[in-house]
Amino acid sequence: MIMRTLIISLLSIGVIAAPSAALAANEPIQPIEAAKPKNADMVELGKMLFFDPRLSKSGFISCNSCHNLSMGGTDNLPTSIGHKWHEGPISAPTVLNSSMNLAQFWDGRAKDLKEQAGGPIANPGEMGFTHELAVDVLRSIPEYRTRFKQLFRSDKIDIGMVTDAIAAFEETLVTPDSRFDKWLKGDKKALNQTELEGYKLFKESGCTSCHNGAAVGGGSFQKFGIHEPYKTTSKAEGRFAVTGKDADRFMFKVPTLRNVELTYPYFHDGAAATLEEAVDTMGRLQLGRTFNKEENAKIVAFLKTLTGKQPEFKLPILPPSTNETPRPKPFG
Amino acid sequence: MIMRTLIISLLSIGVIAAPSAALAANEPIQPIEAAKPKNADMVELGKMLFFDPRLSKSGFISCNSCHNLSMGGTDNLPTSIGHKWHEGPISAPTVLNSSMNLAQFWDGRAKDLKEQAGGPIANPGEMGFTHELAVDVLRSIPEYRTRFKQLFRSDKIDIGMVTDAIAAFEETLVTPDSRFDKWLKGDKKALNQTELEGYKLFKESGCTSCHNGAAVGGGSFQKFGIHEPYKTTSKAEGRFAVTGKDADRFMFKVPTLRNVELTYPYFHDGAAATLEEAVDTMGRLQLGRTFNKEENAKIVAFLKTLTGKQPEFKLPILPPSTNETPRPKPFG
Numbered sequence: 210m211i212m213r214t215l216i217i218s219l220l221s222i223g224v225i226a227a228p229s230a231a232l233a234a235n236e237p238i239q240p241i242e243a244a245k246p247k248n249a250d251m252v253e254l255g256k257m258l259f260f261d262p263r264l265s266k267s268g269f270i271s272c273n274s275c276h277n278l279s280m281g282g283t284d285n286l287p288t289s290i291g292h293k294w295h296e297g298p299i300s301a302p303t304v305l306n307s308s309m310n311l312a313q314f315w316d317g318r319a320k321d322l323k324e325q326a327g328g329p330i331a332n333p334g335e336m337g338f339t340h341e342l343a344v345d346v347l348r349s350i351p352e353y354r355t356r357f358k359q360l361f362r363s364d365k366i367d368i369g370m371v372t373d374a375i376a377a378f379e380e381t382l383v384t385p386d387s388r389f390d391k392w393l394k395g396d397k398k399a400l401n402q403t404e405l406e407g408y409k410l411f412k413e414s415g416c417t418s419c420h421n422g423a424a425v426g427g428g429s430f431q432k433f434g435i436h437e438p439y440k441t442t443s444k445a446e447g448r449f450a451v452t453g454k455d456a457d458r459f460m461f462k463v464p465t466l467r468n469v470e471l472t473y474p475y476f477h478d479g480a481a482a483t484l485e486e487a488v489d490t491m492g493r494l495q496l497g498r499t500f501n502k503e504e505n506a507k508i509v510a511f512l513k514t515l516t517g518k519q520p521e522f523k524l525p526i527l528p529p530s531t532n533e534t535p536r537p538k539p540f541g
Numbered sequence: 542m543i544m545r546t547l548i549i550s551l552l553s554i555g556v557i558a559a560p561s562a563a564l565a566a567n568e569p570i571q572p573i574e575a576a577k578p579k580n581a582d583m584v585e586l587g588k589m590l591f592f593d594p595r596l597s598k599s600g601f602i603s604c605n606s607c608h609n610l611s612m613g614g615t616d617n618l619p620t621s622i623g624h625k626w627h628e629g630p631i632s633a634p635t636v637l638n639s640s641m642n643l644a645q646f647w648d649g650r651a652k653d654l655k656e657q658a659g660g661p662i663a664n665p666g667e668m669g670f671t672h673e674l675a676v677d678v679l680r681s682i683p684e685y686r687t688r689f690k691q692l693f694r695s696d697k698i699d700i701g702m703v704t705d706a707i708a709a710f711e712e713t714l715v716t717p718d719s720r721f722d723k724w725l726k727g728d729k730k731a732l733n734q735t736e737l738e739g740y741k742l743f744k745e746s747g748c749t750s751c752h753n754g755a756a757v758g759g760g761s762f763q764k765f766g767i768h769e770p771y772k773t774t775s776k777a778e779g780r781f782a783v784t785g786k787d788a789d790r791f792m793f794k795v796p797t798l799r800n801v802e803l804t805y806p807y808f809h810d811g812a813a814a815t816l817e818e819a820v821d822t823m824g825r826l827q828l829g830r831t832f833n834k835e836e837n838a839k840i841v842a843f844l845k846t847l848t849g850k851q852p853e854f855k856l857p858i859l860p861p862s863t864n865e866t867p868r869p870k871p872f873g
Contacts, residue, residue: 294626519858526851
């Protein structure tokens with residue numbers, strides 16, 4: 210009786226929501242919940258750094274250049290453009306919901322967002338800078354000095370602080386309230402019949418064996434090309450590059466399918482221009498199954514219900530460089 | 542008596558502000574007033590287009606790439622980076638308060654913002670696209686079709702509509718409430734002694750003969766290099782490129798000095814890295830006067846009071862491409 214009263218009380222104040230929780234619990238995909246930032250000042254600093262092209266040698270490329278938050282947290286290009294228009298070897302994964310990945314990069318070579326954030330800054334084919342020079346730029350700008358000091362209680366700035374702040378911002382880039390989440394939480398009208406049938410097919414065909422959880426992916430490495438090999442001109446070999454083990458060749462991190470409508474083109478080489486093409490390839494290569502046109506359309510319709518509320522925030526205003534700030538070298 | 546009552550009434554409801562109006566009226570620089578957008582939906586569409594890199598051939602460069610609204614509406618580079626990392630021939634002028642310029646571009650070859658907006662899209666060394674292809678991209682995206690239809694009452698989209706919308710957004714990019722504006726409006730404490738002396742020197746030396754009005758510039762073309770020639774490796778010849786008249790050689794549009802603290806480096810070739818250097822060069826070449834170190838510092842202090850409230854808005858979320866959208870060609 211006491212327990213029953215307690216449950217009713219919790220229900221009434223909304224701590225637990227019986228129908229939705231019950232429904233979601235039976236599904237391989239869980240609703241995604243809005244981020245609850247621990248430190249708003251850290252997030253704000255991270256946002257500034259995310260948008261600051263002075264972290265690149267050229268002064269032209271910021272994190273947002275390839276993880277464009279106007280466009281689903283990616284650049285919508287097959288492979289990315291880096292310093293001096295370098296053609297990157299791989300397609301930029303979305304930064305949206307990336308905090309839920311088991312590791313970062315397609316090959317998982319960074320264990321978390323903090324470790325990831327340092328990579329592109331120092332990659333000659335991406336931002337083309339060094340951690341030391343990037344930090345020198347920030348140190349020369351009074352507003353950055355003040356913000357770092359307030360947050361880290363230190364007069365110095367180091368790259369670990371920079372990547373801490375960027376990661377804190379990126380952790381807020383979660384996209385709740387998709388139509389599929391509404392359905393998971395009990396709103397039966399949130400999906401139409403085609404979308405529901407697409408979801409059923411998605412589950413029954415085995416897609417959810419990898420694309421599951423709150424992020425609908427991101428939780429494991431899997432071999433790309435199980436039933437037949439994936440044909441590509443890309444030289445990326447996935448997890449093998451990290452472990453050197455033959456068994457890890459062509460093992461890639463399973464991407465999140467959240468906002469997949471926005472994150473075209475698809476696969477690590479960006480070779481699939483459309484969702485239809487991606488679904489067809491995944492069916493054949495990963496599941497040994499050819500979806501007919503109608504089945505393909507249903508799955509695509511379901512996938513488009515995974516588009517969530519995009520992060521909303523003001524474009525950050527960056528503090529100006531000073532006479533002491535090292536100047537960018539776009540053509541040097 | 543009736544007139545006196547009327548004036549007192551107007552004063553009391555703030556329609557006229559006697560002390561400030563009187564003060565500003567005697568100054569060669571006028572306060573800048575916040576924009577009053579006529580059509581909020583048009584501004585919103587223009588903002589989306591301003592941030593949309595799909596108006597470039599590469600899908601990577603947007604208006605905001607070189608007129609970065611996080612950084613004073615410019616790229617803070619001596620010359621800009623264009624398609625395939627092309628090195629531009631000239632320094633990107635700020636888009637802030639640009640609606641007040643007598644014409645657009647350093648040589649004034651576009652009569653207004655609408656005419657300007659089409660230039661970079663089709664410039665092979667900037668966005669590298671064509672107007673036709675840019676419009677094809679927009680036509681393929683349902684949300685853009687809907688927005689254009691609502692605004693222009695037409696099923697078609699043409700480049701004139703695109704540049705109308707971009708110009709409408711750019712007209713909102715006005716930066717009021719600088720400390721200097723506060724001083725102009727009667728707040729005597731808004732400037733310190735050094736800044737006031739800098740302003741006095743700025744006026745008395747003749748800087749205000751060109752840098753005047755609400756935008757502190759932008760109102761005329763002037764020859765760069767009056768008392769001695771300007772030495773530069775830049776091939777830009779200013780207004781001569783438009784008129785073909787010898788008298789217009791090295792005639793450039795006088796840039797606005799609003800937010801000049803943010804719009805480094807300076808001059809059409811971006812050769813002056815600091816405000817101190819810019820003030821020194823302008824004194825010698827334009828006024829035949831060498832400012833000593835103290836004078837230079839005072840003028841620089843004054844110039845920094847011209848930094849206004851930067852435009853605040855949410856980063857726009859762009860509608861995704863569809864299967865019909867022509868794909869960008871970053872490396873093609």
